[in-house]
Amino acid sequence: MLKITNLHANVGDKEVLKGVTLTINPGEVHAIMGPNGSGKSTLSKVIAGYPGYEITSGKVEFEVNGKMIDLSELEPEARACEGVFLAFQYPVEVPGITNLAFLHAAFNAVCRHHGAPEMSEEKFAKFVAEKSKIVEMDPRFLDRGVNVGFSGGEKKRNEILQMAVLSPRLAILDETDSGLDIDALKIVAGGVNKLRSAERGILLITHYQRLLDFIKPDFVHILSAGQIVKSGNSSLALELEKEGYNAYIR
């Protein structure tokens, strides 16, 4: 469903991705691991369409209605509506808009995009309350400003809640484990595991093996200096943990 071919991308004038090739099929969970500065977050932002991240060669294709299309032709909001979801490493605060209103607007935007009927506020509130259980979130969080005053763990849980609500086909989780204590990590990972399905591809981006103890990936890739230098199954992450990144870095 996602096919990245020899992707080169710049952030400003600097080439950060230097030929990434990766295919993700429905139902698969891939983990990309790598040291700081290897290009992990850049890859996630390029897929989501963050402004200023420029593809210089290669391409990112995504399956829409049975056809592979070039993602760079879609605006970020269209990618989201087609089922690409990015859980941010640092979710921003949006003051003055309640979490509920935000989620409702996003949910209905996706419905509209697919020509499906929108959901009423009342129905949606119930729907979200149900989804909140996935990440054990207190429904009172829904009435607060989006991420405003949330702790690091609460923000990450909120990202997974958004994923649960929007039900994307491809979810990219960018360092979702960073800044979490062990209890919060268990809750977030538990949420992600509940959202694993045969139709959904998941791309975990992480620095540490720790997350993979809780979410078992089907494939692990090591990213170094903008390229995938080694791919394997979940045992690769354990080897990496033992030997350190230095053994793989070019």
Place this chain on the structure above:
Amino acid sequence: MSKSDSTTLPQAEYKYGFVTEIETDVVPIGLNEEIIGMISAKKNEPEWMLNYRLKAYRHWLTMKEPAWAHLTYAKIDFQKIRFYSAPKTNANAGKKLEELDPELLKTFERLGIPLLEQKRISGVAMDVVFDSVSVGTTQKEALEKVGVIFCSISEAIQKHPELVKKYLGSVVPVADNYYSALNAAVFTDGSFCYIPKGVRCPLDLSTYFRINAKDTGQFERTLLIADEGSYVNYLEGCTAPMRDENQLHAAVVELVAHDNAEIRYSTVQNWYTGDREGRGGVYNFVTKRGKCQGKNSKISWTQVESGSAITWKYPSVILQGDNSVGAFYSVALTHDHMQADTGTKMIHIGKNTKSTIISKGISTGQSSNSYRGLVRILPSAEKARNYSQCDSMIVGERAKANTYPYIENRNRSAVVEHEASTSRLSEDQLFYLKSRGLDQEKAIAMLVNGFCKDVFKHLPLEFSVEAVKLIEMKLENSIG
């Protein structure tokens, strides 16, 4: 008398931009003592009123147009403005609303202001001002039962001269500024409201202003008095047709709150802004001031300024009574070539007086949006407190925002806090919203609404819904 002409610009965005074809009763274009005499005669005014006008006019002639505001516009030629234009069929004032010219009824219906009994908005009494005259006031009987007087200022001059004489110019003196002097000389209509002692006004009071006729200025005069222990919620709305020429709206609004009285005054200003090239639009030069005359009195101004080519407006509060409270909550949105210089003055005189200022400015396109505020604490204002928060948001590369906060504190026991911020619309926030499926327009509207939340929450519910819609619509049209 002349027939209004119908040359409007093709611009679909402003749905209030239509012109009503109606026969009008006018005075000749231009300004002199004779014209003022004609206006006064048309309104059948007592001599004291005419003298008040002439005195104001003579003083105005000695004054200069202020140049300190951050605004650029061609000098206004007052000899090219018509100072009085009224629908002809309205000649016999005091008629029932049901007998109004159907064209007028239709106009207000189109503006979303149904005047006839069966369609009226419940819980609101409304005075509607069309060009230079009030064409009718609804719910009068319900208000009379509790002793509330709500009528046009022209009617008040006839029927309640003692109240008008006592309060007119008591908050904004004739010589206060250039436009207030002009207004005192030529004001034509506006609302008058008196809430007697101890009465909590059972309905919200509302005035709707409509400028229709070409080359005509609207000189609104509104006077609102809340006697001891009374309460009133007052709403104001305004629109005008789209015309190539600039139209002048120079209003004076005075509020007086006696002991323990409270006035909440809300405005959604949506005058025509001019077209996308900056042609036409209303010049909105307004003096609004409230006086917390009595102890424990409260006055709040809440405004959503989203229209006019030029806005020059500083709704202020004089905190004279001990423990009185003043507030100013403002959202000013400018787009295309609009210019706004708006803010407030809080003058602390009494002991333990408190004021709050929350101002949110959003500038888009090539517009210029300035906040100008003064907090003055006089030596008598023991333990006065002020809190000000002025935030500006800039959307796009060519828009401008300025903040001019002035603080004059002459009492050491006073506490004045000021916070200000200016920021560009955050790229990260915008992307966050888009990455969840919201398009650019929706995402910006959502961020701006969030930015304005602290002001919108002070608007009455129905106004707040309208304000959110209005801001969204304006943003949709100005960004993209």
